Amino acid sequence: MNIATISPLQATGLYKHYEGRCVLDGVTLALAPGRVLGLIGRNGAGKSTLIRIMLGLIEPDAGEAMLWGQPSLALDDAAKARLGYVPQQPEALPWLKIGDMLDFVGRFYPQWDHAFVDATLQRWSLPRNRMLGKLSPGERQRIALIRALASRPELLVLDEPAAALDPVARRELLREIALRAGESGTTVLFSTHIVSDLERVASHVAFMHAGKVLLHVEMDTLKECHLRLHIPAAAASQLTGKVPGEIARRKRENGTLSLVIVREEGAPWPALAEAPGVHAEVLSLEDLFVEVAE
Incomplete structure (x- = not known):
């Protein structure tokens, strides 16, 4: 297999x-x-644990995680040098x-x-002689981002990278992610609960809830693969078991039912979507996140 086609990051079971x-x-x-x-996904959905594994x-x-075809628990130095990682709460020395x-x-x-380091420190007003222990949480996160990006990684993994950043710094980070992916072909995985960040830079999105990945799809086709179905009370009372592709269900006080369903690309919608009295609605990314996370 050509090394360029090997999945940079893969988890199984x-x-x-x-x-x-x-x-x-x-x-x-x-x-x-x-x-x-x-x-x-919401806090506690399992995002950070998944990234760390x-x-x-x-x-x-149980299960297996691989980076470029190597077991994640036994990476060699060459693989580690291709990886950039920023945890949710960067540890300062x-x-x-x-x-x-940064020099070390x-x-x-x-x-x-080195040029990227110097330019970014200057742009973010972070003097080289400041002690790491005296930085604010946002400043520590900026330093962690500089450290990860300066290595020119082939795979960049960011766990809630905007958690402690102000809006200007967050916008700069998203611009840098888009630039790296577009010009250098950098592969990026970033966790977030900020929907607007996804819409700006992500080519694909994966929804996590209660330790499961409920949906993994290309952003451009997201609207074509999910629906919210509003089911009248009479039809709802006759439903038994899950509808094919169902990822969220909400029962209303009046007996009606709201279902969010997902289909594989090219697959047909379940027959329920065409049933009399059933109203189908395409959700925005934010509304879909709320439906899945609640």
Whole structure:
């Protein structure tokens, strides 16, 4: 197999439990080269745990995670040098200065971009002689982003990268993600609960809820593969079991039913979508997120 066609990031049947609670419930997810995948879900949906397992930072209870065909738990140095990662809460080394830390880290990456570091520090008003321990949460996140981007990674993984950023910095980050993906073919996975961020830069979106990936689809075809069905009370009372493709269900006080259904690309809608009295509605990305997450 050509190395360019190997999936940079792939998970198969991942399970993880913490204190008796199922955090990941059989997650399977693959990311093709050059894609920008937005992983969206509420806090506690399992996004961070999935990312950490896929990167080999924690071990799953069952299942397998691979990076470029290598087990995530046994990556060699060459694979690690191709990867950039920013956790949700970056850890600062409080006794180091910004410049000293970035210079030290840069020695481990053959493609380290010193010009990018200097320009971005200046643009974000972060002096090289400031101590990391004295930075605000937003400043620490900016430094973590500079560190990840300066290595010119082939795979960039960002866990809630905009959580502590102001709107201007968030917009700059999204512009940088789009630039890297468009010009360098960088593969990007980023988790978020900010729908507008997905709409700006993601080529694909995956919805997570209660430890499962409920939907993984291309952004351009998202509206063509899901519907919300409003089902009258008489028809709702006769429904038994799940409708094919159902990912969310909401029962109203008047006995009517609201279903969100998803179909595979090119597959037909279930017969229920054409039933008398059933009204079908295409949702916005934000409304779809709310339906799935609630």
